[in-house]
Structures are given as C-alpha cells and as structure tokens.
Amino acid sequence: MKMPSRRLVSALCLWTLAFAFAGAAAAAERGPVRRSPSSAGTAVAETEARVIVKFKSESGAMRALAARSTQAEPQQAQALSSRLGLKLRDGRGLGARTQLMFGSGLSSAALAAKLAADSDVEYAVVDGRQRALAAPNDPLYPAGQTSQTPVVGQWYLRTPDATIVSAINGEAAWDITTGSAGIVVAVLDTGIRPEHPDLAGKIVSGYDFIHDTPTANDGDGRDSDPSDPGDAVTSADVGTVQGCTNDDIGPSSWHGTQTAGLIGAATNNGAGMASIGRNVMVQPLRVLGKCGGYDSDIIDAMRWAAGISVSGVPTNTTPAKVINMSLGSSGSCSAAYQDAVNQVAALGVVVVVAAGNDGLAVGTPANCSGVIAVAGVRHTGTKVGYSDLGPEVAISAPAGNCVTLTGTCQFPLLTTSNSGTSGPSTSIYTSGGSNASIGTSFSAPLVAGTAALMYSLDSTLTPAQVRTMLAQGARAFPASGGGAGVNACAAPSSTAQDECYCTTSTCGAGLLDAAGALKAVLLRPSISASSTSVTTGTPVTLDGSGSHAIDGASIATYSWAITSGSNIAGLSSTNAATTTLSTTAAGTVTVALTVTDSSGRQNATSASVTVAAPVPSSSGGGGGGALEPWWLAGLLAATLILSASSWTRFGSRIRQSLRRARRSSAR
Numbered sequence: 001m002k003m004p005s006r007r008l009v010s011a012l013c014l015w016t017l018a019f020a021f022a023g024a025a026a027a028a029e030r031g032p033v034r035r036s037p038s039s040a041g042t043a044v045a046e047t048e049a050r051v052i053v054k055f056k057s058e059s060g061a062m063r064a065l066a067a068r069s070t071q072a073e074p075q076q077a078q079a080l081s082s083r084l085g086l087k088l089r090d091g092r093g094l095g096a097r098t099q100l101m102f103g104s105g106l107s108s109a110a111l112a113a114k115l116a117a118d119s120d121v122e123y124a125v126v127d128g129r130q131r132a133l134a135a136p137n138d139p140l141y142p143a144g145q146t147s148q149t150p151v152v153g154q155w156y157l158r159t160p161d162a163t164i165v166s167a168i169n170g171e172a173a174w175d176i177t178t179g180s181a182g183i184v185v186a187v188l189d190t191g192i193r194p195e196h197p198d199l200a201g202k203i204v205s206g207y208d209f210i211h212d213t214p215t216a217n218d219g220d221g222r223d224s225d226p227s228d229p230g231d232a233v234t235s236a237d238v239g240t241v242q243g244c245t246n247d248d249i250g251p252s253s254w255h256g257t258q259t260a261g262l263i264g265a266a267t268n269n270g271a272g273m274a275s276i277g278r279n280v281m282v283q284p285l286r287v288l289g290k291c292g293g294y295d296s297d298i299i300d301a302m303r304w305a306a307g308i309s310v311s312g313v314p315t316n317t318t319p320a321k322v323i324n325m326s327l328g329s330s331g332s333c334s335a336a337y338q339d340a341v342n343q344v345a346a347l348g349v350v351v352v353v354a355a356g357n358d359g360l361a362v363g364t365p366a367n368c369s370g371v372i373a374v375a376g377v378r379h380t381g382t383k384v385g386y387s388d389l390g391p392e393v394a395i396s397a398p399a400g401n402c403v404t405l406t407g408t409c410q411f412p413l414l415t416t417s418n419s420g421t422s423g424p425s426t427s428i429y430t431s432g433g434s435n436a437s438i439g440t441s442f443s444a445p446l447v448a449g450t451a452a453l454m455y456s457l458d459s460t461l462t463p464a465q466v467r468t469m470l471a472q473g474a475r476a477f478p479a480s481g482g483g484a485g486v487n488a489c490a491a492p493s494s495t496a497q498d499e500c501y502c503t504t505s506t507c508g509a510g511l512l513d514a515a516g517a518l519k520a521v522l523l524r525p526s527i528s529a530s531s532t533s534v535t536t537g538t539p540v541t542l543d544g545s546g547s548h549a550i551d552g553a554s555i556a557t558y559s560w561a562i563t564s565g566s567n568i569a570g571l572s573s574t575n576a577a578t579t580t581l582s583t584t585a586a587g588t589v590t591v592a593l594t595v596t597d598s599s600g601r602q603n604a605t606s607a608s609v610t611v612a613a614p615v616p617s618s619s620g621g622g623g624g625g626a627l628e629p630w631w632l633a634g635l636l637a638a639t640l641i642l643s644a645s646s647w648t649r650f651g652s653r654i655r656q657s658l659r660r661a662r663r664s665s666a667r
Contacts, residue, residue, distance in 0.1 A: 204282070
C-alpha cells in the first residue's frame with residue numbers, strides 16, 4: 001500500500017551517511033534525512049487489525065467488569081464479537097476502561113469505525129505507528145573549535161547576539177538555576193546508550209515498552225532495559241517488520257541518545273558537551289524501534305512516565321515532571337492520545353512534542369490540546385525550511401541548519417551519539433559532518449530541558465503555567481536577517497514552506513529564552529484592573545499588589561509606564577503598588593508594570609484598557625411610539641386635579657390622543 005508522504009514523520013536527523021533535501025519546496029534548505037515511505041508495495045501487509053478501545057464509564061461492559069472483583073481492566077472482545085458479528089481477540093489493558101483489541105478480516109480503520117459506533121464505546125482509534133522526529137567548562141561548548149565540527153560549538157545554548165539570534169540564553173538561565181536532580185524528564189524515543197560518558201550518572205530507571213520483537217530488534221519484548229540496540233533497517237526487514245519500506249533502509253540513528261544529551265548531558269565536568277538541563281535527570285523509555293513504534297506502546301509509556309499504573313509493568317518509582325516526544329506522524333490528534341495527555345496533565349506533567357519536519361501543518365501528537373508543540377528556527381531566527389508550523393505551535397527553538405547545501409554543516413546541534421552503523425560501537429558526539437543533528441526532534445529537547453529547570457524552581461507549576469511562562473519569557477521573532485526573498489510565514493497549506501519570518505500564529509509565542517522563562521517563574525508581576533473597558537473620563541484603578549516572588553524574595557519596587565496611548569491617558573503614580581489611569585479621549589491604552597524583587601531581579605507584564613467615547617444623553621421629543629411610563633404618570637397626576645365637571649370632556653381628548661399614539665407606533 002502506498003502511504004502519503006506525511007504518513008510518518010521520520011527521524012529528525014538520523015545518524016546517516018548522507019544528507020537529504022527537505023523537499024522540492026525547500027530546495028534551498030538542507031534538512032534532516034527522513035525515511036518517508038514512498039514506494040508502493042514495499043511495506044509488510046497488515047495481518048491483523050489493531051485498535052485502542054475505551055468504554056463509557058456507565059456502559060454495560062464496565063458494570064459487568066465492576067461486578068468481577070478479580071478483573072481490573074476490560075477484556076471485552078468476546079462480548080463485542082457476539083454483538084457485532086466480528087472475529088475479535090483481547091489485547092492488553094491500557095487503563096481502567098481502555099484496552100487493545102485485535103480483529104481479523106478487516107482493516108484497523110474499518111474495525112475502529114465499527115467499534116466506535118457501539119453504544120458501550122467512548123472511542124475507538126487505530127493503534128497506528130509513529131516515527132522519531134532530532135559558560136561551562138565542557139570543551140565542546142565554546143566557539144572556535146579546531147578539531148571538532150561544528151566550529152561554532154554549542155551555539156544554541158549561548159547568549160543570543162546579532163549572529164546567533166535564536167540562541168536560547170542558557171548561560172543567563174544557569175545563573176538562576178542549574179537544575180535539580182529531583183526533576184526527571186522522560187524521553188520517549190529509541191532508547192539510550194547508557195555507557196556514553198556524558199550520560200553516565202544522569203539516568204534514572206526507565207523501561208522498554210516495545211511489545212513486538214521485530215520492531216524491538218533486541219530479541220525480546222517489554223522489559224526493564226531501555227538500552228538502544230540500534231534501529232538500522234536492511235532490505236531483509238522490508239516486508240518483514242511492520243511499517244518498514246525500501247525508503248527506510250539505512251544505519252542506526254541513536255535518536256534517543258541524541259535527544260537525551262540535549263536535555264541532561266553531564267555539564268561543567270570538563271568533558272564533552274553541555275546540556276540545557278544540566279543537573280536534571282533523564283528517564284529513557286523505549287517506544288521506537290525499527291521503522292517506528294505503535295501508539296499503544298507510546299501511550300503506555302506516557303502514562304507510566306507520569307506515575308500511572310500500567311498493567312504488567314512495575315511501578316515507576318521516579319515519575320517524571322516533563323515528557324519529551326520527538327516523534328510523530330501526519331493527521332489529527334486521536335482520542336487516545338488526547339486522553340493520555342489529559343491524564344498526565346492532571347498529575348502536573350507537561351508534554352513537549354516536536355512539530356515535525358515537512359514544512360506543512362503540525363502533525364500528531366504535536367497537535368493534541370495541552371501539549372507544548374515546538375517548531376524549529378535557524379540561527380538567524382527565521383523558520384528553518386523543513387519545520388512544520390501552524391497555530392498549534394507553542395514556541396520555537398533552534399533546530400539546526402547548514403546554510404550551504406553541501407560540505408560541512410555550519411549550525412547543527414551538537415549532542416551525544418554512537419558510531420555504530422548497526423549495533424552500538426563507540427560513544428561519540430554528533431558533528432557538522434555526515435551525522436549532523438538537525439530537525440525539530442532537537443528543538444523539543446531544548447524546551448523540555450528548560451521546562452525541567454522551571455520545575456526545579458517551583459515543582460508545583462501546572463502544565464498550563466509552564467506554557468504561559470515560556471511564552472512570557474520568549475523573545476520576539478525577527479523581521480529581518482533572513483535570506484533574499486524571505487517572506488512572512490503563512491498559514492500551512494498543502495505546499496511546504498521554505499525559510500520564512502515567523503509570526504505568533506505560525507511559530508508560537510516567540511523564540512525560546514530559557515532565562516526569560518525562569519524569571520517568569522521566580523518573579524510573577526500581576527496587574528488587576530477595575531475595568532478593561534470604560535468611557536472617556538472614567539478612572540481605572542490598576543493594582544499590582546498581586547505580584548509575588550518565590551525563592552525567599554519579596555517585591556521591592558513597582559514601576560508603571562504607559563507604553564501605548566500616552567496621548568489619551570495619564571497615571572496618578574508610577575512607583576506605587578496601585579495607580580489610577582485617567583483618560584481624555586477614545587482609543588486603547590497599554591500599561592506596563594515592571595517589578596523588582598529583593599534579589600534585584602526584574603520582570604514585567606502589561607494590560608490594555610479600551611476607552612470609548614461617552615454615549616450622548618437622550619434629549620427627548622419627536623417621533624411616535626408607545627407611551628413612556630413617565631408620561632403616563634404625569635398624565636395620571638394631571639387627571640387627579642381636574643374638576644369632576646370637566647372629566648368627561650377631558651377624558652374624550654385623552655382617548656383621542658391615545659388612539660393617535662397607537663397609530664403612530666404601528667407605523
């Protein structure tokens with residue numbers, strides 16, 4: 001079966017022997033090698049339908065399950081087989097009301113549609129497959145490398161300047177915190193090479209969630225060893241391993257080791273590289289093997305990472321606060337993925353997902369509600385040609401770009417890897433050569449590591465707060481500095497977009513600034529307005545006393561300023577906790593509050609007030625219509641003072657007036 005070009009988002013910089021273009025529309029931008037199925041008839045046929053089913057809480061199936069105290073998870077294949085006339089068998093339970101179910105004689109999509117129509121079923125979705133998406137004293141960190149490429153070193157972590165516009169300001173972030181070993185980032189990927197010297201001592205116990213042996217490539221199914229045995233694909237795998245095609249043939253990617261290094265490689269240890277998370281810990285969860293992995297395995301790993309019990313898997317004794325998923329495929333977020341995201345978010349766990357590498361609309365699970373989808377930018381701050389985009393994106397971070405179409409890649413993201421082309425060999429670091437790390441797979445870990453630093457400051461943050469504070473700390477996208485002919489990014493369409501100037505509707509809130517995000521955690525300015533919409537002349541009270549600082553600090557000073565609309569408004573005070581905004585004309589006024597805490601840190605926020613012209617008062621008179629109550633009241637008073645002798649004559653006149661008023665109203 002021929003699969004569409006975005007059926008699976010392939011590795012966002014596989015460790016390969018050559019680079020590939022990001023597509024015809026992005027010919028000027030060297031992109032990550034993607035193993036996108038394109039050859040008809042090369043994929044192994046689906047031998048059994050696979051569907052994830054969740055039952056309604058008040059369904060007959062769940063009532064029957066509740067009556068059987070020895071069974072904790074649904075196994076409803078037999079009941080549904082009889083009801084629907086299908087040949088079904090039970091798979092493992094995926095939660096209190098969810099299970100995997102297999103069927104014969106029809107496709108996964110057809111089975112999902114039939115099950116979804118059953119009155120007991122909350123949702124039924126195909127169990128699809130996803131693909132992998134890519135100053136301390138560490139010697140590979142600084143610029144000016146002589147024996148290692150890229151010569152710019154770990155440019156993406158440094159302080160941004162006119163050349164490396166999109167660098168994430170890691171050094172200023174580390175001045176605030178270098179992270180806590182009590183904060184864990186779960187890396188759902190191909191596994192990890194635990195012997196890498198920059199990862200030794202930085203890993204907590206993980207798990208291998210791949211259930212099928214051909215995909216796993218390690219000789220067994222699920223177990224407690226998340227080591228990456230390699231995901232190289234040979235011609236013998238095509239037609240044998242589910243999802244593999246001729247386009248997948250190639251060496252091992254060591255993708256999980258690469259993403260883990262960006263998040264939590266040992267830092268300031270005088271060896272190797274630095275990571276944004278520095279002291280935070282990494283939990284490797286293996287969900288991708290040869291040619292990707294199943295949704296059901298990925299969803300199990302998401303839930304387990306957050307501390308939710310998963311049938312047949314030991315309890316996670318070190319639950320994660322952040323989940324990084326540099327993987328995905330085309331299509332919309334399924335109910336099963338959304339359900340999993342909702343479950344882990346309810347436990348305070350944030351999910352960070354790579355946007356994808358086709359220059360098109362954001363795929364799944366990056367387009368699920370509540371996740372932090374990350375797009376990729378070049379060193380100049382423009383959208384890198386291969387990055388997906390759209391309103392689902394929360395923020396953008398460096399993804400690596402080469403500038404030239406051939407030769408050494410000038411601005412990749414250096415990270416941990418392995419030299420083995422099939423099985424593991426020597427621990428290495430990716431470079432500007434044939435193994436350069438480029439892709440939104442490597443943008444996402446930078447955001448995940450930053451989120452871990454945020455949790456290191458305040459572990460009570462909610463996922464929504466993390467997203468808001470990342471946005472508050474972000475830097476604005478540049479509107480210049482790109483190549484000739486670069487235009488503003490447009491809404492995604494069926495045509496891939498090359499390099500373009502990001503907007504907040506296509507690439508998220510701005511460029512990731514790790515220090516800015518941490519400042520938003522430490523110092524939280526707040527403006528409470530008595531009204532945000534008034535008429536001219538109505539005063540507005542602005543109260544900043546809700547601002548607060550953590551980490552033992554307190555608010556020291558307040559500074560108010562009108563940043564827009566100063567010609568129509570004024571402030572009664574600029575240095576008190578509260579101030580009054582007075583207005584003289586219609587328009588919009590934006591007021592900024594900058595607070596400084598007792599440690600000398602500053603942060604700012606703003607609020608806008610809409611001012612309308614006053615509505616002219618009614619002057620009365622003219623026109624017909626129904627009688628106003630005040631007019632009737634006056635008429636009644638007048639009648640009370642009339643003499644009895646004139647009542648008949650005056651009453652006749654009143655009736656005539658009333659008839660004329662009604663006729664006028666009818667018109």
